[in-house]
Amino acid sequence: MKSAVIVFPGSNCDRDMAVGLERATGRAANMVWHKDASLPDGLDVVAIPGGFSFGDYLRCGAIAARSPIMRAVVDFAQKGGHVLGVCNGFQVLIETGLLPGALMRNAHLKFVCRDAHLKVETTDSPFTNCYQKDEVIRVPVAHHEGNYIADGELLERLIGNDRVPFRYATPEGDYSDTANPNGAADHIAGVLSENRRVLGMMPHPERLNDPLLGGNDGARLFEGLVGAMA
Amino acid sequence: MKAKVHVTLKTGVLDPQGEAVRHALGQLGFDGVNGVRQGKYLELDLVETDPAKAEAEVKEMCDKLLSNTVIENYTVEIA
DSSP, X not given: OOEEXXXXXXXXXXXXXXXXXXXXXXXXXXXXXXXXXSOOTTOSEEEEOOBOGGGGOSSTTHHHHTSHHHHHHHHHHHTTOEEEEETHHHHHHHHHXXXXXXXXXXXXXXXXXXXXXXXXOOOOSTTTTTSOXXXXXXXXXXXXXXXXXXXXXXXXXXXXXXXXXXXXXXXXXXXXXXXXXXXXXXXXXXXXXXXXXXEEESSOGGGSOBXXXXXXXXXXXXXXXXXXXX | OEEEEEEXXXXXXXXXXXXXXXXXXXXXXXXXXXXXXXXXXXXXXXXXXXXXXXXXXXXXXXXXXXXXXXXXXXXXXXX
16 A cells, blocks of 8 residues: 655644554655645555644644645545545645535633544444444544534534544543543544545544554554555 | 735634633623624735725635635625
8 A cells, every 4th residue: 555644834743644654554655745736656545644734824724725735635535545634634634625514623722632532433434444333442632623513414414424433432432521522513533525535533543553652543544544455 | 905804703603712702801890791703804915906806806815715614704895
């Protein structure tokens, strides 16, 4: 599986993402600078990493979404390519219009940096096929604008089409306001595109993918991708 | 030619920052504030000299970048 990680000024999870991809694929990820106008040939997966691209100016992800490389990423996604956006990467994907809804300032207005528990809501996606349905996994969150909102009609469509792969939950798998780190609507932690090949999520699977880091739950997301490409 | 752009949250979109400001005003004794909505103000210096063209262009900028029309409204004033 051939992968690329997009690097913006202010990205700070790009190397973690590259390590996560390399561990699963056995191949180094291509690091692609935001000013490039095209992606390397023959890519299977493009990852948009976390960070503070362009200092979060205007709106988180807004400037990055209009950078030259993102036109190529949108084109790649529209042709059926797989795209993973984590944290700031999720914000960028929403700003490009590849994913619907919006990410608002956390309801309690605080930056939140802690482990979150996620309930796996569907295994029907290349990103979640290595998990069990209703399994609870532990993945860190670190963000200030992760409060996902969608109007009633969109929310209904997302849920009806099984496009919410992860929800915040307690370690026991119950939904609660205290387990929801940012006030996201319906405890939504991630959203899939209509063709299920674009995933945006606030939690960082690339930060907990090695027992040495204290957990390994994020690794299976990357392994799932490799399996889906095989 | 200058354009003044106001970007505000749509009605119904929760504004926790505005709510925090309202709360802080209350702490200072300003009890008469029912609600606060926080927004953005941008001033653009334009090459265009035709007001109608300038307004159309700035509105396009708002749709494409300056506002997130999923959650925000904008107004454009040409001066």
